[in-house]
Amino acid sequence: MKKRSVEQIDYCRDEVCGHCPGSVWGAKSICRVHQRSIGEIEECPQWEITVKETRAIYYARDPDKHPARTEQMEQIERELKDYPWMLREIERLRGMLEEAGVGLTGVYGLDGVMPKGKGTHANSVHREAQRREKHWTRLKQLEATVARIDAAAERLVDDRQRTILECIMEGERMNRIAQHIGVSRQRLHELKLELVRRLAEDIFGVGRQGAS
Structure with a gap:
């Protein structure tokens, strides 16, 4: 697997971990699956879900939050x-x-x-x-x-x-x-x-x- 860049890792943490049921966001920012801080995770099978698919699921649940980017x-x-x-x-x-x-x-x-x-x-x-x-x-x-x-x-x-x-x-x-x-x-x-x-x-x- 090709090594991800720092920007890609940050993006995956934002777009995938933020919607993953294994994540406990907040002061601790802990992933229950990896049993470590999300900021320490460098790779996760869940990250293979594309950002586009994740966004589609998220905004399907709450269309009003879909940002009209310019x-x-x-x-x-x-x-x-x-x-x-x-x-x-x-x-x-x-x-x-x-x-x-x-x-x-x-x-x-x-x-x-x-x-x-x-x-x-x-x-x-x-x-x-x-x-x-x-x-x-x-x-x-x-x-x-x-x-x-x-x-x-x-x-x-x-x-x-x-x-x-x-x-x-x-x-x-x-x-x-x-x-x-x-x-x-x-x-x-x-x-x-x-x-x-x-x-x-x-x-x-x-x-x-x-x-x-």
Whole structure:
């Protein structure tokens, strides 16, 4: 059997264990079948049930809980997953540009460093200027994404949703977050979907009356 990735294991714990009668979700998060914490389980025969089949059974029992996912929600989920990495990458890019003598507090312009002559040295300077420009553009894109998420987080009024969001932004695993706020993984999954939906509405205007 092919070894599962960390993301696949987390997904199975969420989507399969959360509906399995052998699981006792909550503060202990214990599986009665394996007699250990669900966070310690790396493989289970029950995981061979596909996520799609599990969801179909779950939502057949309670159709009102079926989430209408949108492209904007998918984007928000990706950005939240990447948030800790984006912070590290921003710091890395800033350090590279500062070491190269680019003032981050000023206005960056490629014209100021472009070579005026020809030859090997001029070509080398030109390539370096292009490389810095690419780093600068990427830095600005990452900073804009992080700032957008930070601003939306500040506008959340629900304390529990804000706690969930901050834990995700800090890179906490879902089982740790569930234990922290005192809910089951299944309930946390529902809360996360609602959180992502609210962020999509806030950032992209999805679901707002009159939104384009």
